[in-house]
Amino acid sequence: xxxxxxxxxxxxxxxxxxxxxxxxxxxxxxxxxxxxxxxxxxxxxxxxxxxxxxxxxxxxxxxxxxxxxxxxxxxxxxxxxxxxxxxxxxxxxxxxxxxxxxxxxxxxxxxxxxxxxxxxxxxxxxxxxxxxxxxxxxxxxxxxxxxxxxxxxxxxxxxxxxxxxxxxxxxxxxxxxxxxxxxxxxxxxxxxxxxxxxxxxxxxxxxxxxxxxxxxxxxxxxxxxxxxxxxxxxxxxxxxxxxxxxxxxxxxxxxxxxxxxxxxxxxxxxxxxxxxxxxxxxxxxxxxxxxxxxxxxxxxxxxxxxxxxxxxxxxxxxxxxxxxxxxxxxxxxxxxxxxxxxxxxxxxxxxxxxxxxxxxxxxxxxxxxxxxxxxxxxxxxxxxxxxxxxxxxxxxxxxxxxxxxxxxxxxxxxxxxxxxxxxxxxxxxxxxxxxxxxxxxxxxxxxxxxxxxxxxxxxxxxxxxxxxxx
Numbered sequence: 001x002x003x004x005x006x007x008x009x010x011x012x013x014x015x016x017x018x019x020x021x022x023x024x025x026x027x028x029x030x031x032x033x034x035x036x037x038x039x040x041x042x043x044x045x046x047x048x049x050x051x052x053x054x055x056x057x058x059x060x061x062x063x064x065x066x067x068x069x070x071x072x073x074x075x076x077x078x079x080x081x082x083x084x085x086x087x088x089x090x091x092x093x094x095x096x097x098x099x100x101x102x103x104x105x106x107x108x109x110x111x112x113x114x115x116x117x118x119x120x121x122x123x124x125x126x127x128x129x130x131x132x133x134x135x136x137x138x139x140x141x142x143x144x145x146x147x148x149x150x151x152x153x154x155x156x157x158x159x160x161x162x163x164x165x166x167x168x169x170x171x172x173x174x175x176x177x178x179x180x181x182x183x184x185x186x187x188x189x190x191x192x193x194x195x196x197x198x199x200x201x202x203x204x205x206x207x208x209x210x211x212x213x214x215x216x217x218x219x220x221x222x223x224x225x226x227x228x229x230x231x232x233x234x235x236x237x238x239x240x241x242x243x244x245x246x247x248x249x250x251x252x253x254x255x256x257x258x259x260x261x262x263x264x265x266x267x268x269x270x271x272x273x274x275x276x277x278x279x280x281x282x283x284x285x286x287x288x289x290x291x292x293x294x295x296x297x298x299x300x301x302x303x304x305x306x307x308x309x310x311x312x313x314x315x316x317x318x319x320x321x322x323x324x325x326x327x328x329x330x331x332x333x334x335x336x337x338x339x340x341x342x343x344x345x346x347x348x349x350x351x352x353x354x355x356x357x358x359x360x361x362x363x364x365x366x367x368x369x370x371x372x373x374x375x376x377x378x379x380x381x382x383x384x385x386x387x388x389x390x391x392x393x394x395x396x397x398x399x400x401x402x403x404x405x406x407x408x409x410x411x412x413x414x415x416x417x418x419x420x421x422x423x424x425x426x427x428x429x430x431x432x433x434x435x436x437x438x439x440x441x442x443x444x445x446x447x448x449x450x451x452x453x454x455x456x457x458x459x460x461x462x463x464x465x466x467x468x469x470x
Contacts, residue, residue, distance in 0.1 A: 006116070008096045015092055016120040022081050022089065023073065025127055029134050031153050034197040035247045041201060041208040042249045044149060049164050052189040052203055054196055055175055057155040060130075061122055062114035063181040066097050069129045076128065096121060113181065126154070137178045147171070157184075158196045199248065211254050212244065225270040230307045230328040235279060238266060242276075243283050302327055314456055348414040349374045354427045356435070357381060357394045358411045361403035364442040366394035367415070367432045369424040378408045393445040400444070430454050 006012075031037045070090055077086040096119070101110040115122040130152070141147045149160035161171055168188055175184045187194065192203040200213040222237040223229050245258045266276050300323050305312055307328040316326040350373045356365040357378075370377040384395035385405060398405050405411060416427045433454045435441040 008099050012096045013120040024080055029150055029152050031151050034199045038210045038248050049162050050160050052194045053159050054187045055157045055184040058183045060155040064115050064129050065113050069125050070094050072132045073128050133178045210249055212258055220265045220268045222269050228332045229330050242280050304329055351417045353418045354416040354431055356413050359403050360406045365440055366442050366445055369428040371421050378412050396444045397442045
């Protein structure tokens with residue numbers, strides 16, 4: 001159930017921020033990252049009687065009981081807030097959480113349990129529900145030493161238990177009996193090893209060791225270095241790989257092996273090794289330098305630019321010393337490249353967009369826009385000419401100069417196909433300025449003052465790749 005387009009989405013986001021201020025969760029057993037878990041595990045002292053098991057909670061969000069979770073939230077809020085504040089928060093919370101309806105086969109349904117996946121409140125409600133269960137059922141197991149370690153990341157839990165006090169079947173049964181809505185999927189260790197998140201947990205006689213875990217289906221594919229994407233996006237995967245390698249408590253030999261793996265992935269995707277070493281030094285400096293606190297006001301805004309070529313930075317660099325941060329999006333994606341073109345077989349003159357009409361006598365052109373198909377617009381221009389109606393600049397040019405016009409195939413060209421009406425005027429002005437600068441625009445068509453952004457594009461055309469000898 002996706003809640004992002006729901007009417008109460010923004011209200012849920014605001015309420016979630018309020019809950020963070022007023023709701024004080026213990027978070028005794030939760031971790032925020034695999035690195036935090038790895039640090040906790042490597043500090044443990046274990047013995048030969050200890051074993052590893054992981055539990056994956058099945059379909060957590062859709063099984064959260066709404067009324068019970070609201071009651072738990074109310075009890076938690078009353079510990080640190082007055083009755084009026086608690087009532088206001090819980091009333092709004094109940095209204096939002098009960099908007100968990102969905103449509104299926106033209107019918108609307110509302111389940112009696114479950115929170116929407118896309119709601120900002122879902123993660124918070126899941127924590128309220130699970131932490132209550134952990135306090136009631138997991139804490140006694142820890143106190144009795146049946147299990148010596150328990151930690152959870154969202155809906156995945158890792159447990160170290162003592163075989164002299166309990167067994168896997170008992171742990172699984174106790175986990176599944178914590179609540180009627182909760183069912184878990186267990187995984188037992190094999191060869192003293194078990195994977196959890198992106199780490200491999202290795203049980204030694206007296207301690208836990210950590211290695212990096214990759215699924216068998218993992219490939220070496222990242223955004224290729226030669227691809228037309230922002231460098232930030234190209235390096236994102238390697239920034240994550242290197243920072244994980246440096247932050248996890250890996251042995252020296254495992255860290256060297258991981259570095260060789262990262263180098264192999266980078267080489268397979270045409271990355272220069274020197275760039276990888278530079279990135280590694282930057283991350284090492286970031287990890288080792290003392291953290292600096294910056295007094296920045298929370299008024300930063302984001303603007304998105306389509307990354308067509310590196311020259312786009314000549315524009316985005318203008319925002320460098322402002323409170324506007326720049327994000328890049330790319331049309332050069334697998335989804336875009338593999339998306340079936342619905343208008344691939346449509347003739348250009350049956351499309352809408354920006355067009356030019358060329359005079360057969362002087363070869364100068366007129367630029368126009370239309371939200372209808374070009375064929376209809378061409379017929380209108382011809383009607384203006386035949387009825388001696390100078391309504392369009394192209395008709396004025398033909399009539400006043402007694403020049404020759406031709407058929408649609410001879411004179412009309414689609415410059416930019418678009419179905420978005422808001423983009424018609426910018427595209428039209430761009431092509432008018434382009435033809436005017438090239439001296440190919442008819443004199444009857446007026447043009448605005450040169451747009452500096454358009455001018456930047458004309459003066460810095462995208463680079464062409466040199467042909468390689470076969």
